[in-house]
Amino acid sequence: TAQESNLIRATLFPGDGIGPEIADSVKKVFNVADVPIEWEEHFVGTEVDPRTQSFLTWESLESVRRNKVGLKGPMATPIGKGHRSLNLTLRKELNLYANVRPCYSLPGYKTKYDDVDLITIRENTEGEYSGLEHQVVRGVVESLKIITRQASLRVAEYAFHYAKTHGRERVSAIHKANIMQKTDGLFLKCCREVAEKYPEITYEEVVIDNCCMMLVKNPSLFDVLVMPNLYGDIISDLCAGLIGGLGLTPSCNIGEGGIALAEAVHGSAPDIAGKNLANPTALLLSAVTMLRHLDLHDKADKIQDAVLKTIAEGKYRTGDLGGNSTTTDFTKAICDHL
Numbered sequence: 001t002a003q004e005s006n007l008i009r010a011t012l013f014p015g016d017g018i019g020p021e022i023a024d025s026v027k028k029v030f031n032v033a034d035v036p037i038e039w040e041e042h043f044v045g046t047e048v049d050p051r052t053q054s055f056l057t058w059e060s061l062e063s064v065r066r067n068k069v070g071l072k073g074p075m076a077t078p079i080g081k082g083h084r085s086l087n088l089t090l091r092k093e094l095n096l097y098a099n100v101r102p103c104y105s106l107p108g109y110k111t112k113y114d115d116v117d118l119i120t121i122r123e124n125t126e127g128e129y130s131g132l133e134h135q136v137v138r139g140v141v142e143s144l145k146i147i148t149r150q151a152s153l154r155v156a157e158y159a160f161h162y163a164k165t166h167g168r169e170r171v172s173a174i175h176k177a178n179i180m181q182k183t184d185g186l187f188l189k190c191c192r193e194v195a196e197k198y199p200e201i202t203y204e205e206v207v208i209d210n211c212c213m214m215l216v217k218n219p220s221l222f223d224v225l226v227m228p229n230l231y232g233d234i235i236s237d238l239c240a241g242l243i244g245g246l247g248l249t250p251s252c253n254i255g256e257g258g259i260a261l262a263e264a265v266h267g268s269a270p271d272i273a274g275k276n277l278a279n280p281t282a283l284l285l286s287a288v289t290m291l292r293h294l295d296l297h298d299k300a301d302k303i304q305d306a307v308l309k310t311i312a313e314g315k316y317r318t319g320d321l322g323g324n325s326t327t328t329d330f331t332k333a334i335c336d337h338l
């Protein structure tokens, strides 16, 4: 039917640990909200696929490349030799160059601040994560931090484009160029070049230590933050802490050719896996970022409102937020709000 042909295909990796439980919650909520998405589910394999050198199958990567959009639950990389970590495989194979983490205060869930509304954009492919470490001589080791013009321009472009298309006014480049003059210096130079093409967006440069202090004292000073890999890792967790922690914070990875792979920030939470205790909010809000990427803003708003209302009401909350609801009861409450 015509309705069926209007469905958008998206890849879904339920993942490990609490992954399948919270992915189930997303599927239920999407159903009730009538989101025009057809999931193509892919599971982490039980054997290494020689084509990817990891437990992720070649077909699952092809699915993301074809659909250009997907949602990923947490994946715990099995211990052992001869394979690549799952997250590294995804990042490299799909060239996921930017990690975008929206971070906003949830009304009704009290933390130190109620006016947090930040976007952190992390360069995801180089910096200290290049894996180039070696011993020079006994007792002396070296780690290479790689910054390239190409990757810096690419993430800066994405940050300004994001700011412009999301009605944001300011982009702050976070750095330590006073010490890392060459590497962070090049990163800043690229950000400046891109900033010139966006005169309507205010551009500023903030040293990372000062940025941490300002974020903790007054997070509303910032809007969109863009930064090299390691700084992004640290700052985005700091921002998550400002609004209530791991169960709540979504993210989206942007890759080559317009790929968007949304994922919760948290891990597989083996301590509560299979017990119907996990908070699906982070994965639900990640799915919302995926809908926004697809310009399905009415569906995104509807789902986001229902999640936030349920948390604000406080009647159904999972254990991490101080409540005693199960994943399924919390999900049902969200569906009722829809």
Ligand code: ATP
Residues within 6 Å of the ligand: 018, 074, 075, 076, 246, 247, 266, 267, 268, 269, 270, 271, 272, 277, 278, 279, 280, 281, 282, 318, 320
């Ligand atoms: P992994 O190795 O996969 O990262 P982990 O042991 O580090 O797993 P995390 O998933 O990082 O565990 O979680 C850290 C803590 O936060 C755990 O106690 C976990 O139960 C809790 N947690 C993480 N995500 C959620 C969630 N969605 N709902 C409730 N609690 C969560």
Ligand code: MG
Residues within 6 Å of the ligand: 266, 267, 268
């Ligand atoms: Mg972890």
